[in-house]
Amino acid sequence: MNIHEYQAKEIFRQHGIPVPPGEVAVTAEEAEKIAAKLGTKVVVKAQVHAGGRGKAGGVKLAATPAEAREAASKILGMQIRGLTVAKVLVTPAEEIEHEAYVGAIVDRSSGSVVLMASPEGGIDIEEVAAKTPELIFKEHVDPRYGLLPHQASRLAHKLYPGDPGRARQAANIVRKLYASMIDAGASLIEINPLITTPSGELRAIDAKINIDDNELSRREEIAALRDIGSEAPAEVEARSRDLTYIKLDGNVGCCVNGAGLAMATMDLVKHYGGEPANFLDIGGSSSPEKVVTALQIIMADPAVRSILFNIFGGITRCDDVANGIVEATRAIELKVPITIRLTGTNEDKAVKILEAAGFSAMTDMDGAVQKAVELAKN
């Protein structure tokens, strides 16, 4: 789960990481009032779950409250990578002497949290990492001991060599960043940039936290940060039924059990000249109700010209899926052709259920994909 910058900054504030003040506005008038209250030049920043918002025009400087109002009216409602901006953060524009990067991530290959820092922070940090990897400093945290104080200090001194004052501040921030990560159940946490003000103080002027979805059931206060309004409604509906749905641009609606098979099915749709309308994984032990929801979500997409079911029964029982299809098509009228491929657990029962309801079923994946792609062209 992604959380917004303003929410991440609140977590930083609670842990004692220095962040500038600021408030969230949902209208241009509110943005103007916040700017007036701050009484200084401000930045108006889109709060949206997409990277590259600065480059997309979602961050604007404003010298006066009136300018803040104008900036907010431009940013609110803007589309960034398919997401509509519904909130802006209004925060003082800081004077920047220097920009550093500090972040931490769960690293798959070492099986540990890795803290990273670079004196070359800012939006081009990935380029810095690719071209001058010697400017990226790392500390691996042994999960048995947690972050040790000397590791935070070592990273801080590499970040600000010959500057013990800033290094001391940075060591503190690194320790608090790690603590924020563990407390929030984050899989990624970043300050980019960590700025130095003209008076030599460090401040986090941007914040990113990705929460591990598996943490949400034991962290109610973090789960409550989810901003449903900022997500696509169909994706929210799918998640409430334990389905994973991602809308894409094509016209072949796909309903598959298992993420890997769902991706392979989408690849095959493309291979045979079609375009998938979505990724949809109905998961393991699928009940008929789940299949009904899945079919409703797919049929709600007006771009869909043909629907493809691809089920390899294991834990998922093919007869459950068949019952779901029959039930769903009784409730809603099917406006587009449906191609059903299923094989594995209770395949025979499923075929009987489907045939009794007037559907036919295939067992060959490639044949079914080809048929669904052809039908989408009509």
Next chain:
Amino acid sequence: MAIFADSSTRVVVQGITGRDGSFHSAQMLDYGTKIVAGVTPGKGGQKFEGKIPIFDTVEEAVRQESATASVIYVPAAFAASAICEAADSGIELIVCISEGIPVLDMLRTTRYVSDQGARMIGPNCPGMISPGQAKLGIIPGQISQPGPIGVVSRSGTLTYEVVWALTRKGLGQSSCIGIGGDPVIGTNFIDCLDAFERDPQTEAIVLIGEIGGTDEQNAARHIREHVSKPVVGFVAGRTAPPGRRMGHAGAIISGSQGTAAEKIATFRENGVEVAERPVDVPGLVASALNA
């Protein structure tokens, strides 16, 4: 032969009385897996299907029934603890089917397991099957048959698809290992490649990957250096959209965007044939075996 588990492996099922645990224990027994004990805290003294003794702790299952491997079906909230208990009790092979374990918990858990000298497969995986000998997990038994092909995969149902395609073409398997899709797992591609390389029954290896991370790229480079048997790859997710990625740390640490195209290119650079479609895997395997 086979890797990690065979017909002599003595299995304890943790969570044997649960909904998933009892269903799949029955299936494993049907397949011929030597299940010697079950563990459900508080249900010690009962029997599963009237014959398999249930204990409160894994330690008792090891002491009384000489269990050497464990399959875990307990809910996510208790799964990390179940893994540690198995490792602490002298279990050598732990197969964790449970999904939903927080990754920060897994960091500690994987260290604990290796500190105890145990191997873990998973979590969030379909488990493994050594066809004709034993299955530890949920891979449907009827889709596989004994033979010379080793299969290792990050997926669940996509693995079944490929195994079934191999079986239909008469290419049986030595072992099929589903290593799981979580970011932090106990056994990775390289561990399985090395085990298949040493296994005399295995003549060729199929590796099924997905988008995300760099495990496939690391495996590809490892194959060039250390694997003499032919390897055929498949990578799912070529059409997955780039996504609205937040944060830079992932790209900084791995130097990679984790795309299918990048993984496929790395396989090919390192001499691994990559199938275009799942159904093309058996053909590539057959020609590699005849080469």
